[in-house]
Amino acid sequence: MSKNLQTKQKGQILAVKDLPTLPGVLHKVTALVSDPDSSIDQISKAISKDQVLSAKVLKMVNSPIYGFPGRIGSIQHALVLLGFNVIKGIIISTSVFDVMNENMKGLWEHSLGCALASAAIARALECKDPEEYAVAGLLHDIGKVVAVVQLPESRAAIDALVKDKDLAYRQAENEVLGFAHDRINMWLSNHWNLPANLKEGLAYHHRPMSATLYPKIAQVVHVGNFLTRVFEVGNGGDDQVSPLDEGVLEALDLSPQLLHKVMAELEHELVDLL
Numbered sequence: 001m002s003k004n005l006q007t008k009q010k011g012q013i014l015a016v017k018d019l020p021t022l023p024g025v026l027h028k029v030t031a032l033v034s035d036p037d038s039s040i041d042q043i044s045k046a047i048s049k050d051q052v053l054s055a056k057v058l059k060m061v062n063s064p065i066y067g068f069p070g071r072i073g074s075i076q077h078a079l080v081l082l083g084f085n086v087i088k089g090i091i092i093s094t095s096v097f098d099v100m101n102e103n104m105k106g107l108w109e110h111s112l113g114c115a116l117a118s119a120a121i122a123r124a125l126e127c128k129d130p131e132e133y134a135v136a137g138l139l140h141d142i143g144k145v146v147a148v149v150q151l152p153e154s155r156a157a158i159d160a161l162v163k164d165k166d167l168a169y170r171q172a173e174n175e176v177l178g179f180a181h182d183r184i185n186m187w188l189s190n191h192w193n194l195p196a197n198l199k200e201g202l203a204y205h206h207r208p209m210s211a212t213l214y215p216k217i218a219q220v221v222h223v224g225n226f227l228t229r230v231f232e233v234g235n236g237g238d239d240q241v242s243p244l245d246e247g248v249l250e251a252l253d254l255s256p257q258l259l260h261k262v263m264a265e266l267e268h269e270l271v272d273l274l
Helices: 003-014 023-034 040-047 051-061 075-082 084-092 102-124 130-139 142-150 152-165 169-177 181-191 196-203 215-230 246-252 256-270
Strands: none
Touching: 003 142, 003 181, 023 040, 023 051, 023 084, 040 051, 040 075, 051 075, 051 084, 051 102, 051 130, 051 142, 075 084, 075 130, 102 130, 102 142, 102 215, 102 256, 130 196, 130 215, 142 152, 142 169, 142 181, 152 169, 169 181, 181 196, 196 215, 215 246, 215 256
């Protein structure tokens, strides 16, 4: 792919204004924000189940306007700083995916599964701020959503390659676009001033041993993504289980016993999603 074409496509991706989500969560969050008796905790829990609303909230709170660029990685903290009126504005600027886009529903379920798995692993490893690991897990495929919105013609070509050649979605993205959703995640993280740890989780979840600043978050999301595929939660765009980088379990000191404990805990948590 020529450098000029990639620069043009990067520009199209970063020009994204309106990201659509699924109707269920949007209706729930709208109702909560409209109810004066709702708590920040209730609203943050509802938003934390939706990758687009979470991305919009974090993009907003980390913008220079609020004076915290690159510092806020938790939805609850973001809501305290932003206030209800800003959240209402974010909801108004969110549209709903067409019902025909069944694929996107599968991607939401997969992303939520990865958030739960990443949080469970972070807790098992006694990581500080497991919520930030959950956010990274939730947003790990946001690049796929943005590509569908900003480069719509690419989606059919990627889906066709996945189906006809039995490629992994990421391989198909690379063939069609010359880059994949993890590269898009890196561009978006920089453009939206997301905290460095979230950026590494989003940009390196397929290459976790290449993360340098916050390798643990990339490694945890990598394992979370793998487990979500093993449990067949949702759909990341293909039917393949993402390969697990063997070095990650050693790097995290995640023993087989601890991994089985996480999987047993997850089995209960994921029942509602399956």
